[in-house]
Amino acid sequence: MRLFWASCALIGSLGLQPCLANPQSNEPIVIGQSAPFSGPSAQLGNDFNLGARTYFQMVNENGGVNGRKIELRVKDDAYDPNRTVENTNEFLEKDRVVALFGYVGTSTTLAALPIATAAHVPFFAPVTGAEALRQPFNRNVFNIRASYLEEAEYIVEQLAISGIKTLGVLYQNDAYGQAGLDAMVKAKAKRGLEITVTATVERHSTDVAAAARSLTTARPGAVVLISSYSSSAALVKEMKKDGYTGQFVSVSFVGGKALADELGSAGTGVMISEVVPFPWGEASPLQREFAAAMRKAGVPRFGFGVMEGFLAAKTLTEGIRRAGRDVTRASLITALETMGSWDAGGFRVSFTPGNHNGSKAVEMTMIGAGGRFVH
Numbered sequence: 001m002r003l004f005w006a007s008c009a010l011i012g013s014l015g016l017q018p019c020l021a022n023p024q025s026n027e028p029i030v031i032g033q034s035a036p037f038s039g040p041s042a043q044l045g046n047d048f049n050l051g052a053r054t055y056f057q058m059v060n061e062n063g064g065v066n067g068r069k070i071e072l073r074v075k076d077d078a079y080d081p082n083r084t085v086e087n088t089n090e091f092l093e094k095d096r097v098v099a100l101f102g103y104v105g106t107s108t109t110l111a112a113l114p115i116a117t118a119a120h121v122p123f124f125a126p127v128t129g130a131e132a133l134r135q136p137f138n139r140n141v142f143n144i145r146a147s148y149l150e151e152a153e154y155i156v157e158q159l160a161i162s163g164i165k166t167l168g169v170l171y172q173n174d175a176y177g178q179a180g181l182d183a184m185v186k187a188k189a190k191r192g193l194e195i196t197v198t199a200t201v202e203r204h205s206t207d208v209a210a211a212a213r214s215l216t217t218a219r220p221g222a223v224v225l226i227s228s229y230s231s232s233a234a235l236v237k238e239m240k241k242d243g244y245t246g247q248f249v250s251v252s253f254v255g256g257k258a259l260a261d262e263l264g265s266a267g268t269g270v271m272i273s274e275v276v277p278f279p280w281g282e283a284s285p286l287q288r289e290f291a292a293a294m295r296k297a298g299v300p301r302f303g304f305g306v307m308e309g310f311l312a313a314k315t316l317t318e319g320i321r322r323a324g325r326d327v328t329r330a331s332l333i334t335a336l337e338t339m340g341s342w343d344a345g346g347f348r349v350s351f352t353p354g355n356h357n358g359s360k361a362v363e364m365t366m367i368g369a370g371g372r373f374v375h
Contacts, residue, residue, distance in 0.1 A: 028071035029320060029327060032091035034112065035104040035127075036079040040204050040230045043258040044305055045104050048127060049074060051290075051309025052102055054297045055317070065317055066325040072313075073097070079104070079203070081111035088112040092119050098320075098329055099124050102312055105253075106130040106176035107203070116140050121329045122319075122336065125312035127305075128253065129275070130179040134357055142336055142356045144312050144349060145275040148180050151251050152187035154362040155273050159222050160191040164247065167193055168220035170211055170235055172227040173200040180226030180251055196220050201231045212238035225250035233262035240266055247271065252362075257303025260371045267367040274365050277347050278375045279307040284346025286311070315349050315358070318342060 033052070035045030053072060060069045073095055075087035084103065091097045092115065099122040103109045109126040113133070116123040123141045126133055129148035133141055159167070169184055171177035177200065188195055197218035199211035208231055215223055216239050223239070223246060225232040236248050249271040250259060256272045263270065279302055281287045290310050294302055320327055323335035341350040349358040368374040 026068065028069045029065070030071045030073060030095055030097050031099045031101045031124075031316070032087075032095055032097040033072060033074045033102045034077045034084050034087035034091070034100075034108070035074070035102060037074065037076040039078040040206075041079040041105070041228050043229065043261075044127065044253075044255045045076075047255065047257065047303060047305030048102050048104060048309035048312070050299065050302070051306035051311075052313040053309075054293050054299065054306075055310045055313035057297065058293050059317055065321050066327075068325065070317065070320070072101070077108055079108060081107045084108040084111045085115065088115045092121065097121070098327055098332060099316065101125060101316060102127060102309060104128075106132075106179050107174045109133060110175055113138070113141070119329075120333075122332050124316050124319075124336075125308075127308065128176065128179075129183070129251070130175065131182075132175075132179070137354070137356070139333060139356070142351060142358065144315060144358045145252070145308065146360050146362050147357070148183040148251060149186060150360050151273045151275065151362050152180070152183035153190065154364070155224065155249055155251070156184070156187045156191045156193055158271075158364055159247070159249065160193060162247075164221035165193060166196045166220040166222075168197045168199070168215045168218055168223040169195055170199050170201060170208075170215065170223060170225050170227055170232070172203055172231065174203045176253065177226050180253075184224055184226070201227055201235070203228070206231050206234040208235040208238055211235060212242060215239060216242045216244045219244070220246060222247040222249055225254060227254070229255050229258040229262050232259055233266075236263060236270060237266045249273070252304065255303070255305050256365060256367075256373065257301075257305065260303075260367045260373070263367065264371070267371060268369055270367045272365050272367070273362055274304050275359065275362055276304055276307045276311055278363075278365070278373070279303055280373065281375065286314075286345030286347050289345055311344060311347065311349075314344055315339075315342070318344075 077083040104127040319336040
């Protein structure tokens, strides 16, 4: 390295063309993910990371992108915003990451957002549908998933079609839950539905006894779940035990597979809105690519979170490819904005200089017998 710079200095002193190449351009392209890899929400972070790692491994085994490998470094924040801040500062100051990637949760992403903005680093594919990550426009933020408002409108539409008139909402008592509740309040007005009862649960808690009593007593036609998979599962079990026979439906952030695992036999009939292609399907090129990669990696069980990580990694890789061999934070942002309506394999992601909300796609799934998903 010293020889390289000494040579550059000599060339410059002779008035010749200076060295413009990056001497470290053969080193891995480092990106950083802070997510819950421990605690009650660990499956969300682990699933996304599994999908992303599987895709990046596939890229690296084929020579990398522009001749360079992609290195995904991870730090556990246990779904704690304070730890997310610490992790983010370390990524930027010590790891010198090119992008922050796959942060999980509204409270955690909002804690990291000012740091990412100040550093002018791409904040790519945060796992949240909160409007605060979409409005006002922030050039550093690139969303892969649909917003909570788009999910809420779809949920309300589906429930209205089925004849349901009244809703109850369980929401987590934090930025995620509030963002989801706000979206439901806006969406229900379009279809004339009424939210007759709401109840809260604390983050990291499964103490839902009071919430279950309140919701069961009100007997809404459907209960919308805007909470973690552990607390959502606890509520469904409690309300079913108390005789509630209405519909349960959750937003995608719950982690469909995680919720099904927690619910066991109590999960049959629970609906979940999803923002990525059905992981077990093979109708599209993306689904087939995903299935083949999972089989090659020896992954026997996967779900929506794994698919989201895979899709996010594929999209980011395309941005890195467009940014060129000597990718920087600034050049990656500019490159991502050139993607327009990019086809990831039957699923389009659209980024332009004025719009970084990549997708509005939402569809409904249901947990069937044996925890299998009905699509």
